[in-house]
Every structure is written in structure tokens, then in C-alpha cells.
Amino acid sequence: MNKSELIKAAAAKAEVPATVAAKVIDAALEAAVEAVKKGEGVQLVGYANVSVAKKAARQAKNPRTGAIINVPAKKVVKIKAGAKFAL
Helix, strand or coil, X not given: CCHHHXXXXXXHHHCXXXXXHHHHHHHHHXXXXXXXXXXXXXXXXXXXXXXEEEECCEEEECCCCXXXXXXXXXXXXXXEECHHHCC
């Protein structure tokens, strides 16, 4: 399911026009992205937890040349599915 299909499905479930559903979904996603960029987690109980994790600096090997390179520390987004996504 892509974003436009999600908007159509949400509009049908909520019995609202697709334009309203699109605005609500866009606003919710933007709020979640802003929170994660600030380093805060987003918890959608039962659905998903989105958090920021720090990865330490490390050394890696270039598979083509075999040279050792330094990979700097960075932040990554972690998403853990909630119980309602259990198959």
C-alpha cells in the first residue's frame, strides 16, 4: 500500500473526503518526523515505536580493495512494530 492508497482507505473508514484524510495523514507524519529529528521517540501504542539510536564509530573493510576505512558515528532511526502488526 502506498501513501495515496492509505489516504483513500483512511477516508473511506472515517467517512470523510480524501482531501481531509490527506491533510490529517500529512500533518501526523510531519509531526512524527519533527519529533524524531529533535531526538524524541514517537510511540503509537499497539502500532509502532519510532526512536533514534546512536551508532558508534567503527572501522570497516572496503570489499573491493580490502582497505580499512573509518566509518564515523551517526544517528539512525529505529522502528519497532507493535502488537497490532503481528501476522
